[in-house]
Amino acid sequence: YAFIFDSAILEYVASNRPCSSRIASEIFNQFGYGVAFPKSSPYVDLFSLQILRLRENGSMESLIKRWVTSGSCLAQEEGETPLDQITISTLLGVFTLLGAGLGISLILAIVEFCVASHRE
Incomplete structure (x- = not known):
């Protein structure tokens, strides 16, 4: 499975038990966080x-390091194989689901437009 989310949360999950998650690649887009105050x-x-x-x-x-990546799963175990590269074919299910959702929403938009124009 692939889980795409904020880097801090991914690092926290990957460094803590049950040690079944790993980060597959480098962070590709990192943003800072902000604190909101009244004007x-x-x-x-x-x-x-x-x-x-x-x-x-x-x-x-x-x-x-203390709060996010201080878990017990930091070091890779000896003999552990590296992760496979994430490709389009490994995420085919995600793209299929997105395409199906887009198709269904397009059909519903057309039906809604036809019903609204028929009422007028």
Whole structure:
């Protein structure tokens, strides 16, 4: 099975028991997280500066290692085979399901349009 989701959650799941999940490839698009405050809040600058300080001195990375990737499944066991490459054929079921959903929604849109125009 392939599970495509946020990198922090994937790293957490892969590093904790039951050790049945692995990350197949490198992270291809990584975004930062934000903290929302009310407009013109006095805490915006305070939080921004503190987050920058944590990033600069390496504390942010140590927090991520401590809370996200500190599980017992970090090291690959000896003799474990590498994961196969994810290709279009391995995700064929996902694309089939998406295509079927698109087809059904298109049919329903046409039927809805015909019923609405017939009522008018």
